[in-house]
Amino acid sequence: MDGLRAVAVLAAILFHTGEPAFAAGYLGVDLFFVISGLLITSILLRERADGTFSLGRFYLRRIRRILPALLAVILLTTIPALLWLMPDQLQNFGQSLAASALMANNVLLWLTGGYWDVPARFKPLLHTWSLGVEEQFYLLGVPLILLALHQAGRRGLGWLLAAVALASIAASLFVVPRDYDAAYLLLPFRAWELALGGLIALLPRKRILALAIAPWLAALGGIAMAAGLAGLAGNDPGSIAPLLTACAGCALFLATAESGRGPGRLLAGKVLVTIGLASFSAYLLHQPVFVFARVLSLEDPGPRALLILVPAILLASLASWRWIEQPMRDPRRTSDRTVLIWCGLGTLLALVLGLVLHFTNGLAARVPELGRNPQDNIAYVDAVRQFEGRPLNPASHAANLLVIGHSQARDLINMAIESGSVAPERISYAELVRCEAPLPARIIDQARNAGTVVLAISWDPVLLPCAAGWRRQLQAAGARQVLLLGFKQFGWSNSAIMRLPASQRYGWRERPASWATRANQALALTVPAGQFINPLAPITDETGRVPVFTPDRLLISQDGRHLTPAGAQWLGRQLFALPQLQAATGRASR
Numbered sequence: 001m002d003g004l005r006a007v008a009v010l011a012a013i014l015f016h017t018g019e020p021a022f023a024a025g026y027l028g029v030d031l032f033f034v035i036s037g038l039l040i041t042s043i044l045l046r047e048r049a050d051g052t053f054s055l056g057r058f059y060l061r062r063i064r065r066i067l068p069a070l071l072a073v074i075l076l077t078t079i080p081a082l083l084w085l086m087p088d089q090l091q092n093f094g095q096s097l098a099a100s101a102l103m104a105n106n107v108l109l110w111l112t113g114g115y116w117d118v119p120a121r122f123k124p125l126l127h128t129w130s131l132g133v134e135e136q137f138y139l140l141g142v143p144l145i146l147l148a149l150h151q152a153g154r155r156g157l158g159w160l161l162a163a164v165a166l167a168s169i170a171a172s173l174f175v176v177p178r179d180y181d182a183a184y185l186l187l188p189f190r191a192w193e194l195a196l197g198g199l200i201a202l203l204p205r206k207r208i209l210a211l212a213i214a215p216w217l218a219a220l221g222g223i224a225m226a227a228g229l230a231g232l233a234g235n236d237p238g239s240i241a242p243l244l245t246a247c248a249g250c251a252l253f254l255a256t257a258e259s260g261r262g263p264g265r266l267l268a269g270k271v272l273v274t275i276g277l278a279s280f281s282a283y284l285l286h287q288p289v290f291v292f293a294r295v296l297s298l299e300d301p302g303p304r305a306l307l308i309l310v311p312a313i314l315l316a317s318l319a320s321w322r323w324i325e326q327p328m329r330d331p332r333r334t335s336d337r338t339v340l341i342w343c344g345l346g347t348l349l350a351l352v353l354g355l356v357l358h359f360t361n362g363l364a365a366r367v368p369e370l371g372r373n374p375q376d377n378i379a380y381v382d383a384v385r386q387f388e389g390r391p392l393n394p395a396s397h398a399a400n401l402l403v404i405g406h407s408q409a410r411d412l413i414n415m416a417i418e419s420g421s422v423a424p425e426r427i428s429y430a431e432l433v434r435c436e437a438p439l440p441a442r443i444i445d446q447a448r449n450a451g452t453v454v455l456a457i458s459w460d461p462v463l464l465p466c467a468a469g470w471r472r473q474l475q476a477a478g479a480r481q482v483l484l485l486g487f488k489q490f491g492w493s494n495s496a497i498m499r500l501p502a503s504q505r506y507g508w509r510e511r512p513a514s515w516a517t518r519a520n521q522a523l524a525l526t527v528p529a530g531q532f533i534n535p536l537a538p539i540t541d542e543t544g545r546v547p548v549f550t551p552d553r554l555l556i557s558q559d560g561r562h563l564t565p566a567g568a569q570w571l572g573r574q575l576f577a578l579p580q581l582q583a584a585t586g587r588a589s590r
Helices: 002-016 027-050 055-084 087-101 105-112 118-122 126-175 180-185 191-202 205-209 214-229 240-256 262-267 270-277 279-295 302-329 336-359 377-387 394-399 407-418 441-447 464-477 494-498 514-524 565-575 579-585
Strands: 401-405 427-431 452-456 481-485
Touching (some): 002 027, 002 270, 027 055, 055 302, 087 118, 087 336, 105 126, 105 180, 126 180, 126 240, 126 279, 214 240, 214 262, 270 302, 377 407, 401 407, 407 452, 407 481, 407 565, 427 441, 452 464, 452 579, 464 481
Parallel strands (some): 401 427
């Protein structure tokens, strides 16, 4: 079992380095869920058979197993977070700090952007979402298992777990195309993996191991696991095939492999077993280490630099296992009262720190480069939703501006207002985040009185064909011109730039991320000349770099994508001076 834990944690760690060869390593977490379901159900069955089970003692063991190491890591992570994270990152960290202590970071991530969001690489506590899934299972699933055992015995529990697994898979398949983040992060859509482990615990394992074909079945399970982790079944997290391949292989291996014999011998080596023993600490430590390595780099350090850190992470995890996990898990070394007091105080401290960082906008006042009244980065961009669905006055049709899209669209509206280029009463906003053909009637109605319509969404190859149809619809509705807005991106890590000497900092210029440059080039080819706006073009120098600060030494963007008020004012003046947007300013009609 420890050797299999080692495989799972190494897969997850290597995946988070970003190395393409480990693109399916996210499945390591799924293996952990199957293993966890097996272990928890086995403990419940054994203690119930012995007559020694106590629900209070069960939860106390979970506290001993999880909270000491978790609280140590998340509280120690607060120190470099305070030193190095930008305010918007620090505010998000505070939210995750509180949510992680409450075992609810999976819910927080679902509500605030998801596991696969672009800024995820700068979230030190991103990975604690999986602990939320497991602990929620312990809280909700364990009483259900006990009730099933009491009412219907092992066979009834088997039917219950099978029903839960099938319902969870069906729910996941239904939800994935509608809310992928929910399917990835929330317990109802992950319960099938934990239930699968529980079903393995119900099997007559001694009889299975006595079968002549057991070693062959274990080998088949190992091959399936390896194929899943190697990406041979695909590495798209939205596909069920990699999940089923890896989890089915894991379940088959757990059911038929015998430790130290046959295929089980491959995972019984001392190195793998040692890593497996410290796998929990290794999992907790790796993401903060990788994040701060990225935060302190002026450019993307790349997978190879992060791979170099893996041995140090494993050594630190052994120290955590030796001096934190083991003493706190052993009642002979640490009393229940001591564990509860320290875990209670640690949880309270995490909650207080998290709330302080949230309500102070990540201590934004300590960064003068954000201006006199530093704002919550997300709240500033989202405040533009007040313009959503606003009717436009037909009398000012030619100078009316309708912006369609998501946060990039809201940034354009902030540019229009902060720069004084467009009067607020002549602006309307329509939310659109995916390909909808034809456009919703609500958007067509808004376009009837708009002289200029700007489309600004997350352009990708799937959406580009939609843009042509959207443009025709909007022009038919009465819009005089329909423009496509490209991407803006201001480099890798402002945290690293802020650590430069003042003599270098304010004149620093960043090269936009390659994905943004490629996207702008592709977009420019999809529409006639003059109907595409590259927001980076007016500010890019001959070397392809863009500024990070305004001439007044104020940050243009905190997160590299969305604008601060100062950035919106400065860039807005330049964009609304472009010929395509002059009609929206009213100048073209004078």
